[in-house]
Amino acid sequence: MADDSSSRKRKVRGTKIRTDRAQKSGRKAEKELRRKAAASERNGDTPLSAPEEVAPEPFVETDEIDSIRNRIQGWLEAEQPVHLIGPTGCGKTSLALSAAAERGRPVVWLNGDEAVDTAALVGAHAGGERYEERDQFVGGVDKRTQIVRERWVDNPLSVAVREGATLVYNEFSRSDPAAHNVLLSLFEEGVLERPGKRGDDRTIDVHPEFRAILTSNDIEYAGVHQQQDALLDRVVGVHIDYYDAETEREIVDAHVELPSDQIDEVVSTTQQLRDELDIVVGTRAAITTAKGLSVFNTSDNGIADELLADVFTDVLAPKVSGGREGDDVTELKDRISETV
Ligand SMILES: Nc1ncnc2c1ncn2[C@@H]1O[C@H](COP(=O)(O)OP(=O)(O)OP(=O)(O)O)[C@@H](O)[C@H]1O
Numbered sequence: 001m002a003d004d005s006s007s008r009k010r011k012v013r014g015t016k017i018r019t020d021r022a023q024k025s026g027r028k029a030e031k032e033l034r035r036k037a038a039a040s041e042r043n044g045d046t047p048l049s050a051p052e053e054v055a056p057e058p059f060v061e062t063d064e065i066d067s068i069r070n071r072i073q074g075w076l077e078a079e080q081p082v083h084l085i086g087p088t089g090c091g092k093t094s095l096a097l098s099a100a101a102e103r104g105r106p107v108v109w110l111n112g113d114e115a116v117d118t119a120a121l122v123g124a125h126a127g128g129e130r131y132e133e134r135d136q137f138v139g140g141v142d143k144r145t146q147i148v149r150e151r152w153v154d155n156p157l158s159v160a161v162r163e164g165a166t167l168v169y170n171e172f173s174r175s176d177p178a179a180h181n182v183l184l185s186l187f188e189e190g191v192l193e194r195p196g197k198r199g200d201d202r203t204i205d206v207h208p209e210f211r212a213i214l215t216s217n218d219i220e221y222a223g224v225h226q227q228q229d230a231l232l233d234r235v236v237g238v239h240i241d242y243y244d245a246e247t248e249r250e251i252v253d254a255h256v257e258l259p260s261d262q263i264d265e266v267v268s269t270t271q272q273l274r275d276e277l278d279i280v281v282g283t284r285a286a287i288t289t290a291k292g293l294s295v296f297n298t299s300d301n302g303i304a305d306e307l308l309a310d311v312f313t314d315v316l317a318p319k320v321s322g323g324r325e326g327d328d329v330t331e332l333k334d335r336i337s338e339t340v
Pocket residue numbers: 057058059060061065086087088089090091092093094095217251254283284287
Protein backbone atom coordinates (compact mmCIF):
# COMPACT_ATOMS: atom_id res chain seq x y z
CA MET A 1 0.00 0.00 0.00
CA ALA A 2 1.11 3.63 -0.43
CA ASP A 3 3.83 4.58 2.03
CA ASP A 4 4.55 8.31 1.90
CA SER A 5 1.90 10.00 4.02
CA SER A 6 3.55 13.43 3.47
CA SER A 7 2.61 13.33 -0.24
CA ARG A 8 -0.88 12.15 0.67
CA LYS A 9 -3.65 14.29 -0.74
CA ARG A 10 -7.00 14.03 0.90
CA LYS A 11 -10.38 14.82 -0.58
CA VAL A 12 -13.67 13.89 1.04
CA ARG A 13 -16.90 13.84 -0.90
CA GLY A 14 -20.21 13.65 0.97
CA THR A 15 -20.60 14.61 4.61
CA LYS A 16 -19.88 13.19 8.02
CA ILE A 17 -22.53 11.16 9.75
CA ARG A 18 -23.96 13.51 12.34
CA THR A 19 -23.86 11.95 15.73
CA ASP A 20 -25.27 14.16 18.44
CA ARG A 21 -28.87 13.67 19.50
CA ALA A 22 -29.85 17.26 18.71
CA GLN A 23 -28.74 16.78 15.13
CA LYS A 24 -30.55 13.45 14.89
CA SER A 25 -33.81 15.09 15.95
CA GLY A 26 -33.01 17.72 13.29
CA ARG A 27 -33.20 14.94 10.74
CA LYS A 28 -36.68 13.99 12.02
CA ALA A 29 -37.84 17.59 11.60
CA GLU A 30 -36.44 17.61 8.08
CA LYS A 31 -38.46 14.49 7.23
CA GLU A 32 -41.61 16.14 8.64
CA LEU A 33 -40.91 19.29 6.61
CA ARG A 34 -40.36 17.21 3.47
CA ARG A 35 -43.71 15.42 4.07
CA LYS A 36 -45.49 18.77 4.56
CA ALA A 37 -43.78 20.18 1.45
CA ALA A 38 -45.08 17.28 -0.61
CA ALA A 39 -48.57 17.58 0.89
CA SER A 40 -48.70 21.33 0.24
CA GLU A 41 -47.60 20.80 -3.32
CA ARG A 42 -50.39 18.26 -3.82
CA ASN A 43 -52.98 20.71 -2.43
CA GLY A 44 -51.59 23.57 -4.52
CA ASP A 45 -50.74 25.55 -1.32
CA THR A 46 -47.79 27.93 -1.34
CA PRO A 47 -44.85 25.50 -1.47
CA LEU A 48 -42.86 25.17 1.77
CA SER A 49 -39.07 25.22 1.28
CA ALA A 50 -38.25 21.52 1.31
CA PRO A 51 -34.92 20.82 3.12
CA GLU A 52 -31.83 20.23 1.05
CA GLU A 53 -31.33 16.59 -0.07
CA VAL A 54 -29.44 14.37 2.40
CA ALA A 55 -25.86 14.23 1.08
CA PRO A 56 -24.35 10.86 0.04
CA GLU A 57 -21.97 8.80 2.18
CA PRO A 58 -18.53 10.48 2.35
CA PHE A 59 -15.84 9.04 0.05
CA VAL A 60 -12.23 9.69 1.10
CA GLU A 61 -9.64 9.86 -1.66
CA THR A 62 -6.00 9.45 -0.68
CA ASP A 63 -3.03 8.44 -2.84
CA GLU A 64 -3.51 4.86 -1.65
CA ILE A 65 -7.20 4.79 -2.63
CA ASP A 66 -6.61 6.66 -5.89
CA SER A 67 -3.95 4.18 -7.01
CA ILE A 68 -6.33 1.23 -6.57
CA ARG A 69 -9.22 3.08 -8.17
CA ASN A 70 -7.03 4.04 -11.14
CA ARG A 71 -6.23 0.33 -11.64
CA ILE A 72 -9.95 -0.49 -11.64
CA GLN A 73 -10.74 2.33 -14.08
CA GLY A 74 -7.85 1.30 -16.35
CA TRP A 75 -9.19 -2.26 -16.65
CA LEU A 76 -12.72 -0.94 -17.29
CA GLU A 77 -11.28 1.23 -20.06
CA ALA A 78 -9.60 -1.90 -21.45
CA GLU A 79 -13.14 -3.38 -21.51
CA GLN A 80 -12.24 -6.00 -18.91
CA PRO A 81 -14.73 -7.02 -16.21
CA VAL A 82 -13.08 -6.37 -12.83
CA HIS A 83 -13.31 -8.70 -9.82
CA LEU A 84 -12.53 -6.83 -6.58
CA ILE A 85 -11.45 -9.32 -3.92
CA GLY A 86 -10.70 -8.58 -0.29
CA PRO A 87 -11.62 -9.24 3.33
CA THR A 88 -14.90 -8.05 4.86
CA GLY A 89 -15.15 -4.36 5.46
CA CYS A 90 -11.94 -3.39 3.65
CA GLY A 91 -13.63 -0.94 1.27
CA LYS A 92 -14.44 -3.00 -1.86
CA THR A 93 -18.01 -1.73 -2.29
CA SER A 94 -17.07 1.92 -1.75
CA LEU A 95 -14.26 1.62 -4.28
CA ALA A 96 -16.48 -0.16 -6.82
CA LEU A 97 -19.21 2.47 -6.54
CA SER A 98 -16.69 5.30 -6.74
CA ALA A 99 -14.99 3.83 -9.83
CA ALA A 100 -18.43 3.26 -11.39
CA ALA A 101 -19.58 6.80 -10.62
CA GLU A 102 -16.42 8.26 -12.16
CA ARG A 103 -17.43 6.76 -15.53
CA GLY A 104 -20.42 9.04 -15.78
CA ARG A 105 -22.61 6.14 -16.95
CA PRO A 106 -25.72 4.82 -15.16
CA VAL A 107 -24.88 2.41 -12.35
CA VAL A 108 -26.88 -0.81 -11.83
CA TRP A 109 -26.49 -2.44 -8.43
CA LEU A 110 -26.96 -6.14 -7.78
CA ASN A 111 -26.42 -8.12 -4.57
CA GLY A 112 -25.12 -11.68 -4.68
CA ASP A 113 -27.35 -14.14 -2.86
CA GLU A 114 -28.08 -17.87 -2.67
CA ALA A 115 -31.49 -17.16 -4.22
CA VAL A 116 -30.05 -15.41 -7.30
CA ASP A 117 -30.59 -17.54 -10.41
CA THR A 118 -30.40 -16.76 -14.14
CA ALA A 119 -33.91 -15.31 -14.16
CA ALA A 120 -33.08 -13.01 -11.26
CA LEU A 121 -30.15 -11.70 -13.28
CA VAL A 122 -31.67 -11.58 -16.76
CA GLY A 123 -35.45 -11.43 -16.40
CA ALA A 124 -38.48 -13.67 -16.70
CA HIS A 125 -42.05 -13.82 -17.85
CA ALA A 126 -44.18 -12.17 -15.22
CA GLY A 127 -47.49 -13.82 -15.96
CA GLY A 128 -49.86 -13.14 -18.80
CA GLU A 129 -51.92 -10.08 -19.64
CA ARG A 130 -55.38 -11.26 -20.63
CA TYR A 131 -57.22 -9.39 -23.42
CA GLU A 132 -60.69 -10.12 -24.71
CA GLU A 133 -61.68 -9.34 -28.27
CA ARG A 134 -65.42 -9.25 -29.03
CA ASP A 135 -66.65 -9.63 -32.55
CA GLN A 136 -70.38 -8.92 -33.16
CA PHE A 137 -69.96 -8.41 -36.89
CA VAL A 138 -72.72 -10.85 -37.66
CA GLY A 139 -76.03 -9.90 -36.04
CA GLY A 140 -76.92 -12.07 -33.12
CA VAL A 141 -73.43 -13.67 -33.10
CA ASP A 142 -71.22 -12.55 -30.25
CA LYS A 143 -67.73 -13.98 -30.83
CA ARG A 144 -65.33 -13.49 -27.90
CA THR A 145 -61.63 -14.28 -28.19
CA GLN A 146 -59.48 -14.49 -25.09
CA ILE A 147 -55.86 -13.49 -25.81
CA VAL A 148 -53.16 -13.97 -23.19
CA ARG A 149 -49.93 -12.08 -23.85
CA GLU A 150 -46.86 -13.14 -21.85
CA ARG A 151 -45.36 -10.11 -20.06
CA TRP A 152 -41.54 -10.17 -19.84
CA VAL A 153 -39.75 -8.20 -17.10
CA ASP A 154 -36.09 -7.31 -17.62
CA ASN A 155 -33.92 -7.76 -14.51
CA PRO A 156 -30.77 -5.78 -13.55
CA LEU A 157 -28.28 -7.52 -15.86
CA SER A 158 -30.45 -7.03 -18.97
CA VAL A 159 -31.07 -3.39 -18.05
CA ALA A 160 -27.35 -2.73 -17.52
CA VAL A 161 -26.37 -4.48 -20.78
CA ARG A 162 -28.99 -2.62 -22.83
CA GLU A 163 -28.35 0.83 -21.29
CA GLY A 164 -24.53 0.62 -21.30
CA ALA A 165 -24.48 0.96 -17.53
CA THR A 166 -21.74 -0.03 -15.09
CA LEU A 167 -22.96 -3.13 -13.28
CA VAL A 168 -21.76 -3.35 -9.66
CA TYR A 169 -22.42 -6.95 -8.63
CA ASN A 170 -21.71 -6.92 -4.90
CA GLU A 171 -20.66 -10.15 -3.11
CA PHE A 172 -21.33 -11.98 -6.38
CA SER A 173 -19.83 -15.24 -5.10
CA ARG A 174 -22.76 -15.60 -2.70
CA SER A 175 -24.83 -16.52 -5.76
CA ASP A 176 -24.99 -20.06 -7.10
CA PRO A 177 -22.30 -20.39 -9.82
CA ALA A 178 -24.90 -21.90 -12.20
CA ALA A 179 -26.63 -18.52 -12.32
CA HIS A 180 -23.48 -17.04 -13.86
CA ASN A 181 -23.47 -19.14 -17.06
CA VAL A 182 -25.00 -16.14 -18.86
CA LEU A 183 -21.94 -14.07 -17.89
CA LEU A 184 -19.65 -16.32 -19.95
CA SER A 185 -21.02 -15.32 -23.38
CA LEU A 186 -21.66 -11.80 -22.11
CA PHE A 187 -18.01 -11.25 -21.17
CA GLU A 188 -16.57 -13.24 -24.09
CA GLU A 189 -18.83 -12.81 -27.12
CA GLY A 190 -20.56 -9.58 -26.04
CA VAL A 191 -23.99 -11.20 -26.24
CA LEU A 192 -26.46 -11.67 -23.39
CA GLU A 193 -28.59 -14.80 -23.71
CA ARG A 194 -32.07 -14.49 -22.24
CA PRO A 195 -33.37 -18.00 -21.55
CA GLY A 196 -37.13 -17.93 -21.75
CA LYS A 197 -37.24 -15.38 -24.55
CA ARG A 198 -37.71 -16.63 -28.10
CA GLY A 199 -36.59 -15.62 -31.61
CA ASP A 200 -34.71 -12.32 -32.01
CA ASP A 201 -35.58 -11.43 -28.44
CA ARG A 202 -33.56 -14.36 -27.15
CA THR A 203 -30.33 -12.30 -27.02
CA ILE A 204 -29.38 -8.69 -26.38
CA ASP A 205 -26.31 -7.18 -28.03
CA VAL A 206 -24.18 -5.60 -25.36
CA HIS A 207 -24.09 -1.78 -25.38
CA PRO A 208 -20.47 -0.67 -26.08
CA GLU A 209 -20.38 1.27 -22.81
CA PHE A 210 -21.47 -1.66 -20.61
CA ARG A 211 -18.91 -2.58 -17.93
CA ALA A 212 -18.98 -4.86 -14.87
CA ILE A 213 -17.35 -4.73 -11.45
CA LEU A 214 -17.84 -7.83 -9.31
CA THR A 215 -16.89 -7.76 -5.62
CA SER A 216 -16.39 -10.68 -3.25
CA ASN A 217 -14.69 -11.79 -0.08
CA ASP A 218 -11.88 -14.31 -0.27
CA ILE A 219 -13.14 -17.80 -1.00
CA GLU A 220 -12.73 -19.17 2.52
CA TYR A 221 -15.51 -16.94 3.85
CA ALA A 222 -18.73 -18.66 4.89
CA GLY A 223 -21.60 -18.52 2.44
CA VAL A 224 -19.56 -17.99 -0.69
CA HIS A 225 -19.32 -20.39 -3.63
CA GLN A 226 -16.20 -21.30 -5.58
CA GLN A 227 -17.03 -19.76 -8.96
CA GLN A 228 -16.42 -21.59 -12.21
CA ASP A 229 -12.93 -21.25 -13.74
CA ALA A 230 -14.47 -20.27 -17.08
CA LEU A 231 -15.90 -17.14 -15.44
CA LEU A 232 -12.78 -16.31 -13.43
CA ASP A 233 -10.82 -16.67 -16.66
CA ARG A 234 -12.89 -13.84 -18.20
CA VAL A 235 -12.32 -11.24 -15.46
CA VAL A 236 -9.26 -9.54 -14.02
CA GLY A 237 -8.78 -9.73 -10.24
CA VAL A 238 -7.85 -6.64 -8.22
CA HIS A 239 -6.95 -7.84 -4.71
CA ILE A 240 -7.26 -5.27 -1.98
CA ASP A 241 -6.52 -5.51 1.72
CA TYR A 242 -7.20 -3.21 4.65
CA TYR A 243 -5.87 0.31 4.19
CA ASP A 244 -2.85 1.58 6.08
CA ALA A 245 -3.38 3.50 9.34
CA GLU A 246 -3.26 6.95 7.71
CA THR A 247 -5.96 6.17 5.14
CA GLU A 248 -8.12 4.30 7.65
CA ARG A 249 -7.83 7.29 9.95
CA GLU A 250 -9.01 9.64 7.18
CA ILE A 251 -11.97 7.34 6.55
CA VAL A 252 -13.07 7.20 10.19
CA ASP A 253 -12.63 10.97 10.47
CA ALA A 254 -14.82 11.45 7.39
CA HIS A 255 -17.63 9.43 8.94
CA VAL A 256 -17.67 10.44 12.58
CA GLU A 257 -17.13 13.68 14.47
CA LEU A 258 -14.62 12.78 17.17
CA PRO A 259 -11.48 14.55 18.48
CA SER A 260 -8.55 13.58 16.29
CA ASP A 261 -6.53 12.02 19.15
CA GLN A 262 -9.49 9.71 19.84
CA ILE A 263 -9.73 8.75 16.16
CA ASP A 264 -6.01 7.93 16.25
CA GLU A 265 -6.60 5.69 19.26
CA VAL A 266 -9.56 3.91 17.63
CA VAL A 267 -7.64 3.27 14.40
CA SER A 268 -4.41 2.12 16.08
CA THR A 269 -6.40 -0.24 18.33
CA THR A 270 -8.33 -1.53 15.28
CA GLN A 271 -5.09 -2.29 13.44
CA GLN A 272 -3.64 -4.08 16.50
CA LEU A 273 -6.80 -6.15 17.06
CA ARG A 274 -6.80 -7.01 13.34
CA ASP A 275 -3.38 -8.57 13.77
CA GLU A 276 -4.07 -10.24 17.09
CA LEU A 277 -7.62 -11.61 16.85
CA ASP A 278 -8.67 -14.44 14.56
CA ILE A 279 -11.89 -12.63 13.63
CA VAL A 280 -12.43 -9.99 10.98
CA VAL A 281 -11.80 -6.45 12.29
CA GLY A 282 -12.64 -4.27 9.29
CA THR A 283 -12.81 -0.54 8.67
CA ARG A 284 -16.51 -0.74 9.40
CA ALA A 285 -15.65 -1.87 12.96
CA ALA A 286 -13.43 1.20 13.41
CA ILE A 287 -16.21 3.51 12.19
CA THR A 288 -18.83 1.83 14.41
CA THR A 289 -16.52 2.04 17.44
CA ALA A 290 -15.95 5.74 16.76
CA LYS A 291 -19.71 6.29 16.48
CA GLY A 292 -20.20 4.50 19.82
CA LEU A 293 -17.53 6.62 21.51
CA SER A 294 -19.06 9.83 20.14
CA VAL A 295 -22.14 8.96 22.21
CA PHE A 296 -20.74 7.11 25.25
CA ASN A 297 -17.54 9.05 25.89
CA THR A 298 -18.45 12.12 27.92
CA SER A 299 -14.96 12.70 29.35
CA ASP A 300 -12.83 15.62 28.13
CA ASN A 301 -9.63 13.72 28.84
CA GLY A 302 -9.46 11.13 26.07
CA ILE A 303 -10.97 7.64 26.26
CA ALA A 304 -10.80 5.48 29.38
CA ASP A 305 -9.30 2.06 28.54
CA GLU A 306 -12.28 0.27 30.05
CA LEU A 307 -14.76 2.24 27.91
CA LEU A 308 -12.70 1.61 24.76
CA ALA A 309 -12.58 -2.13 25.56
CA ASP A 310 -16.34 -2.23 26.22
CA VAL A 311 -17.21 -0.47 22.95
CA PHE A 312 -14.87 -2.65 20.88
CA THR A 313 -16.33 -5.74 22.57
CA ASP A 314 -19.88 -4.69 21.64
CA VAL A 315 -18.79 -4.06 18.06
CA LEU A 316 -16.92 -7.36 17.64
CA ALA A 317 -19.04 -9.68 19.83
CA PRO A 318 -21.46 -10.61 16.98
CA LYS A 319 -18.49 -12.20 15.22
CA VAL A 320 -17.89 -14.68 18.01
CA SER A 321 -20.49 -17.37 18.76
CA GLY A 322 -23.19 -15.24 17.20
CA GLY A 323 -22.78 -12.60 19.88
CA ARG A 324 -24.46 -14.65 22.59
CA GLU A 325 -23.01 -13.89 26.05
CA GLY A 326 -20.71 -16.80 26.85
CA ASP A 327 -17.08 -17.89 27.06
CA ASP A 328 -16.22 -16.64 23.60
CA VAL A 329 -17.39 -13.09 24.33
CA THR A 330 -15.73 -13.08 27.77
CA GLU A 331 -12.52 -14.32 26.19
CA LEU A 332 -12.87 -11.70 23.43
CA LYS A 333 -13.22 -8.94 26.01
CA ASP A 334 -10.14 -10.17 27.88
CA ARG A 335 -8.11 -10.16 24.64
CA ILE A 336 -9.32 -6.63 23.79
CA SER A 337 -8.58 -5.36 27.30
CA GLU A 338 -5.01 -6.66 26.97
CA THR A 339 -4.63 -4.66 23.74
CA VAL A 340 -6.13 -1.27 24.60
N1 LIG B 1 -12.78 5.58 0.57
C1 LIG B 1 -13.70 5.56 1.54
N2 LIG B 1 -14.22 6.73 1.98
C2 LIG B 1 -15.13 6.73 2.98
N3 LIG B 1 -15.59 5.63 3.60
C3 LIG B 1 -15.09 4.44 3.19
C4 LIG B 1 -14.13 4.33 2.14
N4 LIG B 1 -13.85 3.02 1.97
C5 LIG B 1 -14.59 2.33 2.87
N5 LIG B 1 -15.34 3.19 3.60
C6 LIG B 1 -16.26 2.83 4.69
O1 LIG B 1 -15.75 1.67 5.34
C7 LIG B 1 -16.82 0.72 5.58
C8 LIG B 1 -16.54 -0.58 4.82
O2 LIG B 1 -16.46 -0.25 3.44
P1 LIG B 1 -17.19 -1.21 2.34
O3 LIG B 1 -18.58 -1.50 2.76
O4 LIG B 1 -16.95 -0.58 1.03
O5 LIG B 1 -16.29 -2.52 2.52
P2 LIG B 1 -16.52 -3.94 1.82
O6 LIG B 1 -15.17 -4.55 1.66
O7 LIG B 1 -17.38 -3.80 0.63
O8 LIG B 1 -17.32 -4.67 2.97
P3 LIG B 1 -18.14 -6.06 2.79
O9 LIG B 1 -17.13 -7.11 2.52
O10 LIG B 1 -18.82 -6.18 4.11
O11 LIG B 1 -19.09 -5.83 1.65
C9 LIG B 1 -18.11 1.38 5.10
O12 LIG B 1 -18.73 2.00 6.21
C10 LIG B 1 -17.63 2.43 4.13
O13 LIG B 1 -18.52 3.57 4.12
